[in-house]
Amino acid sequence: MENHQFLQSAVIFLLATVVAVPISKRFKLGAVLGYLIAGLAIGPSGFGLIRDTAGVAAISEFGVVLMLFVIGLELSPQRLWVMRHAVFGSGLAQVLLTMLVIGGVAFLAFGMASKSAVIVGGALALSSTAFGLQILAERKEANSAYGRQGFAILLFQDLAAIPLIAAIPLLGGSMEHGTHPPELSRIATVVGGIIVVVLGGRLLLRPVFRFVARAGSVEVSTATALLVVMGTALVMELIGVSVTLGAFLAGVLLADSEYRHELESNIEPFKGLLLGLFFISVGMSVDLSLLIHQPLLILGLVGLLLVTKSLVLWPLGLSAGRLGMPDSLRLTALLACGGEFAFVVLNLAQSNHLITDVQRNVLVLVITLSMALTPLLVITVAAMLNVKARKPDREFETPDVASPRVIIAGFGRVGQIVSRLLRAHDIPFVALENSVEQVEFSRRFGGTSLFFGDPARPELLRAAQAQTAEVFVLGTDDPDMNLRTARLVRRQFPHLKIVARARNRQHAFRLMDLGIEEPVRETFHSSLKMARLVLQALGMPQELAEARVERFRKHDEQLLARQYLVYDDDAALRETSMDALGDLQRLFEADTADDGLHREENV
Numbered sequence: 001m002e003n004h005q006f007l008q009s010a011v012i013f014l015l016a017t018v019v020a021v022p023i024s025k026r027f028k029l030g031a032v033l034g035y036l037i038a039g040l041a042i043g044p045s046g047f048g049l050i051r052d053t054a055g056v057a058a059i060s061e062f063g064v065v066l067m068l069f070v071i072g073l074e075l076s077p078q079r080l081w082v083m084r085h086a087v088f089g090s091g092l093a094q095v096l097l098t099m100l101v102i103g104g105v106a107f108l109a110f111g112m113a114s115k116s117a118v119i120v121g122g123a124l125a126l127s128s129t130a131f132g133l134q135i136l137a138e139r140k141e142a143n144s145a146y147g148r149q150g151f152a153i154l155l156f157q158d159l160a161a162i163p164l165i166a167a168i169p170l171l172g173g174s175m176e177h178g179t180h181p182p183e184l185s186r187i188a189t190v191v192g193g194i195i196v197v198v199l200g201g202r203l204l205l206r207p208v209f210r211f212v213a214r215a216g217s218v219e220v221s222t223a224t225a226l227l228v229v230m231g232t233a234l235v236m237e238l239i240g241v242s243v244t245l246g247a248f249l250a251g252v253l254l255a256d257s258e259y260r261h262e263l264e265s266n267i268e269p270f271k272g273l274l275l276g277l278f279f280i281s282v283g284m285s286v287d288l289s290l291l292i293h294q295p296l297l298i299l300g301l302v303g304l305l306l307v308t309k310s311l312v313l314w315p316l317g318l319s320a321g322r323l324g325m326p327d328s329l330r331l332t333a334l335l336a337c338g339g340e341f342a343f344v345v346l347n348l349a350q351s352n353h354l355i356t357d358v359q360r361n362v363l364v365l366v367i368t369l370s371m372a373l374t375p376l377l378v379i380t381v382a383a384m385l386n387v388k389a390r391k392p393d394r395e396f397e398t399p400d401v402a403s404p405r406v407i408i409a410g411f412g413r414v415g416q417i418v419s420r421l422l423r424a425h426d427i428p429f430v431a432l433e434n435s436v437e438q439v440e441f442s443r444r445f446g447g448t449s450l451f452f453g454d455p456a457r458p459e460l461l462r463a464a465q466a467q468t469a470e471v472f473v474l475g476t477d478d479p480d481m482n483l484r485t486a487r488l489v490r491r492q493f494p495h496l497k498i499v500a501r502a503r504n505r506q507h508a509f510r511l512m513d514l515g516i517e518e519p520v521r522e523t524f525h526s527s528l529k530m531a532r533l534v535l536q537a538l539g540m541p542q543e544l545a546e547a548r549v550e551r552f553r554k555h556d557e558q559l560l561a562r563q564y565l566v567y568d569d570d571a572a573l574r575e576t577s578m579d580a581l582g583d584l585q586r587l588f589e590a591d592t593a594d595d596g597l598h599r600e601e602n603v
Contacts, residue, residue: 012049016042017276032130032340033372035276039283050284064344065247066267067275069229071158072251083152090149090320091156094335097312098125105308115171116354120363122164123345124305126157127335131374135334139382146327149317150334161341162248166190168348193239197232197246201253209254222266228254229267282343286368287361301366306373309336326385333377338367404430407469407496409455409485410476411442414501414522418473419449430464434481456485458492466493474500477522479507486514505560512564528553 016038024034042049103121106112112120132154141147170190205228212224229247236246291298310332317328343364350360406422408415411433422429432455433439439452453460455476466472472489476482482500489496502508502519511519528549535545 009050012042013038013277013280017280021276027375031276032128032279033375035279036283036286036368036371039280040286040288041283042280043284043286045284045286045288064275064278065229065233065243066270068162069247069251070267072248073254083155086149086152087156087159090316091153091160093320094153094312094316095122095125095157095160097316098309101308101312102305105304112355112359116349119164119168119171119345119349119354120359122160123342123349123363124338124367125309126161126339126341126345127154127309128337128339128371128374129154129158130340131337131371132334135375135378139378144327146317146323146331146334149323149327150331153331153335157339158341161345164345165348168345168352168354171352171354189239193235194249197235197249198253201232201250205253218266225266226270278343279340282364282368285361286365288365290362290365291369298362298365298369301362302369302373305338305366305370306336306377329381329385330378333381334374336377337370337374339371342367404428404449404465404469406430406471406473407432407455407461407464407466408473408475410474410501411438411450412475412477414477415473415475416442418475430469432460432464456481456488458488461489461493466496469493469496472496472498474498476501477503479503479510482507483510483514486511486516490514505563508560509564524556 017035020038020041021031021034024037025031040046099118099121101121102124103117106120107114107117132150136147136150208228209221209224212220215221228250232250233243233246236249237243313332313335314328317323317331318325323331346355346360346363349355350357355363405427406418406429408418408429408431411419411431415431415433419429419431429449431450432453433442433450434452434454439450442450451464455461466489472493474482474486476485482503486498486500489498498514498516500511500516500519502511502521504521508519508521531552532545532549535548536542540548
């Protein structure tokens with residue numbers, strides 16, 4: 001009987017997902033809203049097909065755990081350092097200001113206790129990372145000015161959710177025992193447990209993954225990743241801290257390791273499935289009767305949330321983000337809603353008696369409605385500003401090829417020229433391009449060896465026969481994707497000779513960190529040719545101009561090698577640049593003197 005009920009519930013879950021999510025995405029409302037609608041439909045407020053919301057929520061928590069692990073994986077120190085001004089400037093300001101305003105309203109207008117108001121303010125200050133990044137990706141605006149600013153704020157919000165989640169059990173414990181602060185022994189236990197996890201992870205994780213990698217089994221690698229996530233989460237739970245904090249710590253510990261991308265690809269299917277189940281469980285817990293019986297209150301709270309966050313985000317985009325008026329409006333529309341982490345925070349606050357069941361149900365409904373309005377707000381603002389979204393990408397293809405000797409990542413200008421030379425010499429190759437427009441355009445001109453796909457996906461590289469190829473050409477024009485792909489290839493296919501395109505000197509230095517000795521700077525050689533033509537146009541003989549440019553080329557390549565040793569030290573980098581400029585001037589002065597001497601001798 002139990003097996004029958006389990007199968008029946010599983011079929012209901014899958015059927016609701018298959019119906020609701022595609023419809024939601026069809027109307028550009030996002031997969032998250034589709035999951036919420038599916039849960040609402042099958043839950044007690046809908047058709048009542050499944051009533052055991054507690055059991056579903058317990059299983060779905062693993063989706064949040066895996067999501068925190070993946071977020072931790074993406075927070076490498078280098079990435080945070082590069083984005084430090086936007087993340088810890090705009091992001092910190094947005095969270096603190098919004099939490100202060102909403103917490104103040106909850107305390108003064110709704111009579112919440114101070115600790116409860118702080119938690120509610122923090123929860124509602126968070127926006128939906130899933131919605132925000134999905135909308136930016138669908139509209140091809142992730143690299144726009146407001147897209148980068150939005151990503152930085154979302155990144156800080158994800159970071160801010162961790163201490164917020166960690167603080168709830170401590171605040172809840174202090175409330176249960178009166179107004180006294182948490183016991184020092186409990187705080188010491190928590191801090192000690194975190195230190196043990198961090199130190200143990202630093203000392204043990206890499207040797208463990210190195211040992212597992214030698215087995216060459218994808219299944220064992222996936223099991224090890226799940227073991228690390230669940231094991232760290234269990235340790236955190238045993239010391240009285242949220243399991244999500246443990247998963248986040250595990251991800252951070254592996255963020256700068258060579259196994260990061262393999263772990264992410266192994267965890268992704270489980271994360272997506274369980275996270276979908278989490279959103280379904282949230283949808284099942286939504287109490288629609290509140291909207292029916294108290295529509296003015298609920299809709300008023302939704303409006304209050306959107307207006308409050310907009311009043312913070314709009315001026316913040318203009319000032320700290322240095323965006324124009326249109327981009328500030330688009331940033332506001334993107335981030336004014338509530339977020340998925342708020343569900344986690346509110347559920348935890350309810351279980352720790354910081355808020356009541358009624359307060360939790362009201363806030364969950366308000367956040368859900370605000371998320372449902374987000375795509376409509378983005379579309380409305382874009383229509384007002386006359387901004388059109390580009391077509392979403394189609395599904396990636398699986399290359400069906402023989403045995404290519406070369407794999408080309410990126411089929412833009414660089415990749416096309418390389419491919420033409422290879423085709424002229426009958427050298428078999430496969431090209432991977434993640435722009436559907438570029439693929440369709442190139443195939444009209446006979447690009448039969450070109451496939452649509454993300455070259456940073458290990459399964460796609462294996463399908464492209466990377467294990468038997470000889471050379472890997474990195475021709476993508478996105479430095480982040482370029483570096484991500486290079487790390488993956490260096491880790492999983494170390495036999496491949498990588499020929500990489502570099503956007504600039506800093507990008508070249510990062511590629512050299514990965515063992516790529518001669519990154520090709522994309523504008524360097526064309527700039528040298530232009531400089532030679534300029535010298536000739538000014539009256540310098542062709543032979544002399546070519547000699548001067550060649551001397552500059554050799555000097556700059558030597559400088560690049562010297563600066564690589566100190567590229568993370570700004571003072572040393574400036575000093576080497578000034579010294580190199582002086583050396584170059586002296587070399588040219590010596591050349592000029594030699595030229596004059598030769599002319600006198602000839603006379």
